[in-house]
Amino acid sequence: MEGAIEKLPNEMLCLVLDYLDNKDKLHVMSVCKRWKEQIDKNVRFSNVILTDETYEFVRKTFGHRRVKSIRIYDYSKTESPFTNLDFLETLTVSALVPENALTAILTMANKLKPEGLIFYDIILKDKTYEAVTKRFGHCRVSSMSINNYSRTENPFTNLESLRELNIGECVSDNLLAVLLRNAVNLQKVSVAAHHGCITPTELLHQCGNHQRISPAACSAKRLEVTFDEGYDPYWNPRRFGPWNAALDYAMPNVEELYFKSFVIYDHPGLDIFWLLASKPRLCTLEILLRKGDMPSSRELQPLVVTNEMNSALAQVRLTSLTFEFLNEHVGAWEVILSSQTHLRELKMHDINGIGFNISIILPLLTKCTDTLSSIDLKIDAKLNSKIDLQIFSHLKILESLELEVCDSRMVSSKKLPNRVNVPTVENISKIFTKHLVCLGLRGFEFSEEDVINSIIIESKRGLDVVDVGNDFLSIWKSFKSSLPKMGIEYCRNVEPSSVHYTCIASRKKYNRNRFSMKILVFRPKFVYFKAH
Amino acid sequence: MALVRVISSDGAAFLVSQRLAKRSGKLKTEIETFRKSSDNSEAQPEIRIVTIRAEILRLVLQWLQQHQNDPVLPANQNEQDGRGDAEMGQSQWDRDFLAPMDLGIVMELILAANHLEVKGLLDITCKLVESKITGRTVDEIRTAFKLKSDFKGNEEEQTRLENRWCVEN
Numbered sequence: 001m002e003g004a005i006e007k008l009p010n011e012m013l014c015l016v017l018d019y020l021d022n023k024d025k026l027h028v029m030s031v032c033k034r035w036k037e038q039i040d041k042n043v044r045f046s047n048v049i050l051t052d053e054t055y056e057f058v059r060k061t062f063g064h065r066r067v068k069s070i071r072i073y074d075y076s077k078t079e080s081p082f083t084n085l086d087f088l089e090t091l092t093v094s095a096l097v098p099e100n101a102l103t104a105i106l107t108m109a110n111k112l113k114p115e116g117l118i119f120y121d122i123i124l125k126d127k128t129y130e131a132v133t134k135r136f137g138h139c140r141v142s143s144m145s146i147n148n149y150s151r152t153e154n155p156f157t158n159l160e161s162l163r164e165l166n167i168g169e170c171v172s173d174n175l176l177a178v179l180l181r182n183a184v185n186l187q188k189v190s191v192a193a194h195h196g197c198i199t200p201t202e203l204l205h206q207c208g209n210h211q212r213i214s215p216a217a218c219s220a221k222r223l224e225v226t227f228d229e230g231y232d233p234y235w236n237p238r239r240f241g242p243w244n245a246a247l248d249y250a251m252p253n254v255e256e257l258y259f260k261s262f263v264i265y266d267h268p269g270l271d272i273f274w275l276l277a278s279k280p281r282l283c284t285l286e287i288l289l290r291k292g293d294m295p296s297s298r299e300l301q302p303l304v305v306t307n308e309m310n311s312a313l314a315q316v317r318l319t320s321l322t323f324e325f326l327n328e329h330v331g332a333w334e335v336i337l338s339s340q341t342h343l344r345e346l347k348m349h350d351i352n353g354i355g356f357n358i359s360i361i362l363p364l365l366t367k368c369t370d371t372l373s374s375i376d377l378k379i380d381a382k383l384n385s386k387i388d389l390q391i392f393s394h395l396k397i398l399e400s401l402e403l404e405v406c407d408s409r410m411v412s413s414k415k416l417p418n419r420v421n422v423p424t425v426e427n428i429s430k431i432f433t434k435h436l437v438c439l440g441l442r443g444f445e446f447s448e449e450d451v452i453n454s455i456i457i458e459s460k461r462g463l464d465v466v467d468v469g470n471d472f473l474s475i476w477k478s479f480k481s482s483l484p485k486m487g488i489e490y491c492r493n494v495e496p497s498s499v500h501y502t503c504i505a506s507r508k509k510y511n512r513n514r515f516s517m518k519i520l521v522f523r524p525k526f527v528y529f530k531a532h
Numbered sequence: 533m534a535l536v537r538v539i540s541s542d543g544a545a546f547l548v549s550q551r552l553a554k555r556s557g558k559l560k561t562e563i564e565t566f567r568k569s570s571d572n573s574e575a576q577p578e579i580r581i582v583t584i585r586a587e588i589l590r591l592v593l594q595w596l597q598q599h600q601n602d603p604v605l606p607a608n609q610n611e612q613d614g615r616g617d618a619e620m621g622q623s624q625w626d627r628d629f630l631a632p633m634d635l636g637i638v639m640e641l642i643l644a645a646n647h648l649e650v651k652g653l654l655d656i657t658c659k660l661v662e663s664k665i666t667g668r669t670v671d672e673i674r675t676a677f678k679l680k681s682d683f684k685g686n687e688e689e690q691t692r693l694e695n696r697w698c699v700e701n
Contacts, residue, residue: 004636005661005677012642015654019662026695030670033682036691061695397624435624 010034014042022048026061044068044087050105051075058082073121076101085109088116095122095136118142118161124149146171146179159183165220166190180218180250188222189251222256223247247279256284256320273303273332277312286322289351305331314339319371322347325356325378338363347376355380355406358387369394373435376402384423387444393430401431405443428454432461438503440521451522459486462518467491467502469523536563537578538593544586546593550577555596557649583647588640591629595653598625602652626656635664635677 008016017025017038022045029036044066050058051074059081066087073094078101085108093102106112122144124132133155140161147168152175156162162183167176167190180186247254257279259272276285305313313335321340325333325348337346337360346364348356355378365372372395379387392401405423422445431439432454439454455466466488483490491502502521534550538559554560559579566577581589630638638657645654664676670692674680681688 004634004639005679007636007639008642012646015646016642016658016661019658020665024666027670028665028673029695030683030688030691031673031677031681032679033687 017043080104090116092118095119154178163187186220189220190224192226218251223254224258226260258286284320289324302328320345324349324351341367342371343368345374350378350406353406357383373397374400378406381405381421386424388426389431390427400438402440438519442523465489465491465519467521539580540586540589541582542585584644588644
């Protein structure tokens, strides 16, 4: 019987095949003559990566085909691997590619519109100013880094394509203000905070304040701040003011805030929680602390949540929250977590083996039943002797649940000896809701019977991968032969640190790249801690 | 509320609001053409879609109804953006909507979405087909789409060899 896809005219077949990535487009050429012909003649290839290393491959594979977009970096050859660039719409070139290497391609791409040529990776410094102005001044630029640039001149006449701006040390606030104001499509600003330089707070504040950037002038919704080693991390309440004002003035549209390598010293979290409380637009927050320099060794006093702060934090509404938990912050997190009504993703990284009491999220689970789709938590073994998965069963669209046992006493060890103080898990079957794709339980105690039942229940609904680690030998023996027959890839000992990595490892191992893989991970006894 | 009568190729009539209908590029154009050519501004437009049968037209209208408050995607949106929308915009409702459909219906929906210029529906249906291809072996794809190899001699092997990198890498 003729397949339904054969009813599609060539034009529509091409449209469908266009959705495949380049690799799959070439792969499906072996399906039948019609597909091969359409891919050879009519389907266009996007995002072809051209480097010195890929040159030969690009020449053979894409040289004669219809290429729609090319990205070039690490390329020094002065010839083009393409014989036909009539369909080229976008040519994205690293600024580090020599001009003569680009010329051959540009000569052929005579139908490329000026707006189709975009440069990225531009590094603007005092010493590169002349060269940047000359070569890229009139070009479209998608990303640039500014570092040690004391001039106030803006070398770019066109900032419409600028999507990403990385601000390093010693940058003129005047220039920054111009960039923030004129880059109307800016999506992401990254700031690296260095020791001895003007702080990102002061920089943003000054450029906003001095240049009177009107609210909504800067369109970027994402701000990433990385605190480099050596940055003076002393954040006291006096500094909260400038941060807050800096964002209000310079980046009033910020909705996603990422703090990386964040250090908290004497006033644990006070500034960051106040900042969070004063930014009602924020929907995504990620706070990752600096490894190996934790305040626990500095005998921090717990953060006291005053009535004022309590009221402010109770107003915070996020859709995505990723954080590293410190016991000193428990009061503030408790308020934030219990106030959420639209949270979609909750992720807690572990740091120095600190996990939390699962009871802290119970109010959240009752308020976000319609929205929570992904939960990744580190559980403290001392505070949780038993986890009843039924508490997650009413989450209507839960797709991924990862729970891992942390025990601060066991940081240097990989095993919990003799399963002492290992929390148990109950009601595993209750968690198998319609939408659950990934379930990862690591470091818990559960019965083989529960595991087998879970596998059987889920295998009927298209389970792809089961990973039971080293311990369930009896399961391995009994299922080793039967699982593949049931269509399940049995991934024993893939040694991932999370369900996510199990998924990646499985895809790699079995050459699968499905849109989603249904996966179960049961790792009893072993507790993995990420290397610091 | 201004209404429009949309009639399928097999004669079934669907009465929908003009606001909803105008989320289809094709229906929007037809309504505007009708308005320009009609003397009676109160007259109800009637649009015949001769290429789409009732079952499929009902599905398209059902999808439009569900997404009536979404921003309208431009038909000429570039591919990368389009893909992003397909992924980002595919709600649980969309997944449930597509789940029970066999490939024959999906193909008809693709044709209908293209004809009626409903970019969002076209995106998610194409994405569904793409998900049935990605990561599969050639034999699995042939089975899924009921296709037979029509290569002669060593043509298939030759094609495989030319593109062997895509399996190896």
